[in-house]
Amino acid sequence: MAGKIVINIERCKGCGLCVAVCPKGGIVISKQSNKSGYFPAEKNNSACTGCASCAIICPEAAIEVYREQDILNKPHKETTPDLVKGKK
Amino acid sequence: MMQKVFSKPQALKDCPTHYCPGCGHGIAHRLIAETIDELGIRGRTIGIAPVGCAVLAYDYFDVDMVEVAHGRAPAVATGMKRTNPDKIIFSYQGDGDLAAIGTGEIIHAAHRGEQITVIFINNAVFGMTGGQMAPTTILNQVTTTTPLGRDASKQGYPLQVSELLTLLPGTIYIERCSLHKPALIRNAKKAIKHAFELQLNNAPGLSLVELLSPCPTYWRMTPVKAIEWMENEMTKVFPLGRLKG
Numbered sequence: 001m002a003g004k005i006v007i008n009i010e011r012c013k014g015c016g017l018c019v020a021v022c023p024k025g026g027i028v029i030s031k032q033s034n035k036s037g038y039f040p041a042e043k044n045n046s047a048c049t050g051c052a053s054c055a056i057i058c059p060e061a062a063i064e065v066y067r068e069q070d071i072l073n074k075p076h077k078e079t080t081p082d083l084v085k086g087k088k
Numbered sequence: 089m090m091q092k093v094f095s096k097p098q099a100l101k102d103c104p105t106h107y108c109p110g111c112g113h114g115i116a117h118r119l120i121a122e123t124i125d126e127l128g129i130r131g132r133t134i135g136i137a138p139v140g141c142a143v144l145a146y147d148y149f150d151v152d153m154v155e156v157a158h159g160r161a162p163a164v165a166t167g168m169k170r171t172n173p174d175k176i177i178f179s180y181q182g183d184g185d186l187a188a189i190g191t192g193e194i195i196h197a198a199h200r201g202e203q204i205t206v207i208f209i210n211n212a213v214f215g216m217t218g219g220q221m222a223p224t225t226i227l228n229q230v231t232t233t234t235p236l237g238r239d240a241s242k243q244g245y246p247l248q249v250s251e252l253l254t255l256l257p258g259t260i261y262i263e264r265c266s267l268h269k270p271a272l273i274r275n276a277k278k279a280i281k282h283a284f285e286l287q288l289n290n291a292p293g294l295s296l297v298e299l300l301s302p303c304p305t306y307w308r309m310t311p312v313k314a315i316e317w318m319e320n321e322m323t324k325v326f327p328l329g330r331l332k333g
Contacts (some may be wrong), residue, residue, distance in 0.1 A: 004090055015304075015311040031196035040111065053270040055094040059114030060105065065094035080152055 003060020004066040005043065011062035012040035018054035018063065027054060097121040099130050101150050110311025111300025113142050116209055117143045117149065119273070120178070123281045124151060127288065128312040131175045134168060135190060136161040140182035141215040159190020162197030166203040176287055178205040182238035183224040184214045196268040198294045201258030205283045206296040208249065210302040212322060219306030226325045231306070246325055250298045254332040260293030261286055261333030268315040272328070279330075295333070300326055306330070
């Protein structure tokens with residue numbers, strides 16, 4: 001596991017943008033609602049690379065991203081998934 | 089050993105927003121807050137909230153904020169900057185605020201070359217009042233006041249304020265960015281930071297960053313469909329890129 005996300009489910013409104021942009025299919029919408037009645041995002045698998053695409057598009061700033069220390073020290077290009085490079 | 093690489097910026101208060109799910113205002117707020125944090129100007133920044141969906145922005149930013157009359161943010165910013173030249177003044181305005189009722193204010197503030205930063209949120213619709221046509225509504229877009237789609241012969245063409253302002257010598261930096269893909273959001277962050285840096289360095293003139301932003305509720309789409317619509321339709325009418333500076 002190279003990265004990890006922590007979703008603040010009480011802030012999340014379940015818009016699903018993070019689900020759409022995750023290059024690893026690592027996020028799904030939960031079947032359990034939060035206190036506000038929204039169905040929040042939750043982790044789906046452990047393929048996270050810590051690219052932070054989900055956190056960057058999250059309108060609620062509800063996602064925190066952690067990344068493995070040794071990956072952070074590698075050159076940027078090797079660790080950045082295709083989506084973040086700005087190509088369709 | 090895991091290291092935190094992304095979390096909520098300090099300049100954003102820890103409270104849930106009132107925005108609809110998938111609204112771009114939250115992303116724009118976060119980018120501005122990140123910029124304020126990175127430049128270390130939280131103590132000397134004054135923001136101006138618009139009338140529109142972002143009217144409660146003063147509840148979300150942890151900097152000094154004022155709320156002004158509809159469209160008058162550049163006029164108030166002028167006074168604030170002239171009396172407090174060491175403060176960093178930014179106005180946060182939607183398309184109804186800046187491109188409709190406040191067109192006179194923004195054009196004259198830009199014309200006078202006021203040293204302020206304007207963040208212009210363009211979602212092609214009036215959000216707060218219920219999804220009516222805005223000047224920036226694109227052709228054939230359905231709104232509550234154009235139920236058959238905007239028709240150029242009846243309602244005219246979408247207003248491209250940013251292109252309009254590039255003609256004025258008082259503006260120094262104008263860029264149009266979008267909030268529909270992570271890569272473009274990174275670009276938007278760079279643009280906002282550049283606009284703030286220009287003001288920090290006392291560059292003579294007004295800097296404006298236009299952010300195309302999704303409004304899933306009044307486009308009547310899911311948030312994911314809304315970002316696809318932005319990619320396919322909206323960016324054709326409002327091409328992205330640096331327009332001036």
